[in-house]
Amino acid sequence: MEERSRLCSVWLGSETGILKGVSLDRKQAFNFCNTRSLSREQEIRALCWGDSAESELLVGCLDGTVRTFSTEKGVFTEARSFGDPQDGGYCGLASLRGSAIITCVECGKLRVWREDSSGPVAELDAGRNVCRMRQSPADPNRVATGGKENGLKIWDLERPEKPLFTAKNLRDDWLALRRPHWVRDMGFIPDSDKVVTCTGYHQVHVFDPSTPQRRPVLEAEFGEYPLTALSLTAAGNAVVVGNTHGQIAVLDLRKGLVRGCLKGLSGGVRALQCHASQPLVASCGLDRFLRIHSLEDRTLQHKVYLKSRLNCLLLASRALQKEAVGGPAEGGAEQEVKEEEDEVWDSMEQVEEGATKRKTPGGDEVKKKKKNKGGD
Amino acid sequence: MDISEVHSNQGNKSKKKKNKKTVKAKAKVKNPEVKEESSTVEMKTEPEAAFPPTFSVSEIKNKQRRHLMFMKFKQEKRKQKLLLKKKRKKEREALGDKAPPKEVPKTIENQRVFDETTVDPEDEEVAFDEGTDEFSAYFNGLTNPKVLITTSDRPRGRTVKFCEQLATVIPNAYVYYRRGLALKRIIPQCVARDFTYLMVINQDRQLPNGLVLCHLPDGPTAHFKVSSVRLRKEIKRRGKEPTEHYPEVILNNFTTRLGHSIGRLFAALFPQNPQFVGRQVATFHNQRDFIFFRFHRYIFKNEKKVGIQELGPRFTLKLRSLQKGTFDSKYGEYEWVLKRHEMDACRRKFQL
Incomplete structure (x- = not known):
């Protein structure tokens, strides 16, 4: 188990309650659970890293337990139950400075738990029908929530009384009708306060808390089906969104235009994540496949069949494949090749006549062309 | 023009050489090889004939003449084919038992691209997934199927008859008039009345062309294209009207996870305990992602022979999408959607 779990660079949570690890080097997938004690109650809804070294994995289940999985030992080390199972499944999990855990459930209770105390340290109400909670990668105390008829809210966990920012609903449409609200996923844009959200009404919105404007500063649309997942690219200037029909697009955040679509999916997208350093994006969903696309040329790099419907996805921040780790080594090899080539070239005799012969007519032609151009 | 002629002459020369070689090699074979180049249809007669050795029928400018020559060419080809076939048959007969086994013809089914989702019956995880899915209540014998059949608004002609005949095939099925109701409003009422299936037949220009099959109370919903519907009346040599016995169900060729x-x-549409007295079988046969439905009555004539009689109706289905949850085409999550030109780019790849 230990060896296996160390190999894995992609972690997935499935609807059947199985935690899956995929090693792209070996092109293998492993199940980390007891096949005998499976139940649908343990459906994995959220995944996050327990510490910055990525040795612990927090797994949020539907029945309200959060299990800790050690990637070094390859076993579940701890299971804690937070809150009522009646509150609904987890819509977000995050760790706070290693020791504390932030949990958010569908009914809107966002709580911070410490390891030693049994009760929550801080609790806040994010409103009903929360679809997703996300933590800011830059400031761990800052979280964003949003859901159905529940606009984007950004909270500071130090001051849980009032949200830092509450989004205002969109302006009424041209028939003076209210526009419905449904935030499905959000992401913090690095190096700025901005937050990008995707909605169930196929819109992508960018909110900027640093300005007084509470409506989105950028509105974009993609497709005609609800957008379910979103992920920012490493550079932060584009966002990858996926919808319920299995269409994934890369949207540019400067003007909100589609840069390109990623192909090959056949079922709705449940989770998306871009790699922290490499230009790769991983997607999983109802078609039971993990797919990894390149963001540069948008081709499908890997496709792994994982047998259950997949709910959530987590990438390790290290390189996904060893070949990529050996990037500099490869470069070295190339250099060697070049040196060899140089040797080959050096050892060859110089043939001057042929070269001059070839050159002369070519040069003439160029001159002629130039003359022609001048004549025109 | 000149240039092209020269070109063709050159070509002829080279071909002549080739021909000579072939003639030498196969001195006793009467018919020289017909095809050398696949791109052009070539007419070849024996070297003594008046035509140049590489003569293409398409070069003849007179249409009637060209047609005649082409027919001749075709006839020749066919004769040769038949000869070859006869020869092979003779050889086989001569060899008797030692004859090499016959080659299996290549079809796109047996050349199928391997699908990694093909279900392994011993796989624990898939077994668990299937054992706890939405149909598990039916397969554990906790519920009995009860089907509501309705149509799109204002059904006409064949669609109405099709619904009626479907209701005779599926036991415990009720046909209701749609009355302009929205499906999303019908579904809660169906759930309240213990229906396990909602079947909606869509029609276009008075012909049934779509089928929405929604499992209740919590999905999934499948959307099919319906084609080549033949009602009972249009089937030749059909049997008498089907009885009310529960039919047996045959599901053929559903191998992948989606399949x-x-x-x-489909299995959950019919009651689990077939009444063998009725000797009726409903078949869903999947071939190249098309699902063929047939309804038969069988009889064992003696220990070896079985007679079957089609009862109708027959139709063909093609899956368009499979959606998780009950019918919600706008906000529902799809488990599988047919993406044309993306999925069917490879003819040897099948989804079901």
């Missing part, structure tokens, strides 16, 4: 889900969806 399994679809197969379970």
Whole structure:
């Protein structure tokens, strides 16, 4: 188990309650659970890293337990139950400075738990029908929530009384009708306060808390089906969104235009994540496949069949494949090749006549062309 | 013009050489090889004939003449083919038992691209997934199927008859008039009345062309294209009207994970305990992603022979999408959607 779990660079949570690890080097997938004690109650809804070294994995289940999985030992080390199972499944999990855990459930209770105390340290109400909670990668105390008829809210966990920012609903449409609200996923844009959200009404919105404007500063649309997942690219200037029909697009955040679509999916997208350093994006969903696309040329790099419907996805921040780790080594090899080539070239005799012969007519032609151009 | 002629002459020369070689090699074979180049249809007669050795029929400018020559050419070809076939048959007969086994013809089914989702019956995880899915209540014998059949608004002609005949095939099925109701409003009422299936037949220009099959109370929903519907009346040599006995169900060829889900969806339409007295079988046969439905009555004539009689109706289905949850085409999450030109780019790849 230990060896296996160390190999894995992609972690997935499935609807059947199985935690899956995929090693792209070996092109293998492993199940980390007891096949005998499976139940649908343990459906994995959220995944996050327990510490910055990525040795612990927090797994949020539907029945309200959060299990800790050690990637070094390859076993579940701890299971804690937070809150009522009646509150609904987890819509977000995050760790706070290693020791504390932030949990958010569908009914809107966002709580911070410490390891030693049994009760929550801080609790806040994010409103009903929360679809997703996300933590800011830059400031761990800052979280964003949003859901159905529940606009984007950004909270500071130090001051849980009032949200830092509450989004205002969109302006009424041209028939003076209210526009419905449904935030499905959000992401913090690095190096700025901005937050990008995707909605169930196929819109992508960018909110900027640093300005007084509470409506989105950028509105974009993609497709005609609800957008379910979103992920920012490493550079932060584009966002990858996926919808319920299995269409994934890369949207540019400067003007909100589609840069390109990623192909090959056949079922709705449940989770998306871009790699922290490499230009790769991983997607999983109802078609039971993990797919990894390149963001540069948008081709499908890997496709792994994982047998259950997949709910959530987590990438390790290290390189996904060893070949990529050996990037500099490869470069070295190339250099060697070049040196060899140089040797080959050096050892060859110089043939001057042929070269001059070839050159002369070519040069003439160029001159002629130039003359022609001048004549025109 | 000149240039092209020269070119063709050159070509002829080279071909002549080739021909000579072939003639030498196969001195006793009467018919020289017909095809050398696949791109052009070539007419070749024996070297003594008046035509140049590489003569293409398409070069003849007179249409009637060209047609005549082409017919001749075709006839010749066919004769040769038949000869070859006869020869092979003779050889086989001569060899008797030692004859090499016959080659299996290549079809796109047996050349199928391997699908990694093909279900392994011993796989624990898939077994668990299937054992706890939405149909598990039916397969564990906890619920009995009860089907509501309705149509799109204002059904006409064949669609009405099709619904009626479907209701005779599926036991415990009720046909209701749609009355302009929205499906999303029908579904809660169906759930309240213990229906396990909602079947909606869509029609276009008075012909049934779509089928929405929604499993209740919590999905999934499949959307099919319906084609080549033949009602009972249009079937030749059909049997008498079907009886009310529960039919047996045959599901053929549903091998992948998606195919399994679809197969379970069909299986759960019929009661689990078939009444063998009725000797009726409903068949869902999947071939190249088309699902053929047939309804038969069988009889064992003696220990070896079985007679079957089609009862009708017959139709063909093609899966368009499979959606998780009950019918919600706008906000529902799709488990599988047919993406044309993306999925069917490879003719040897099948989804079911």
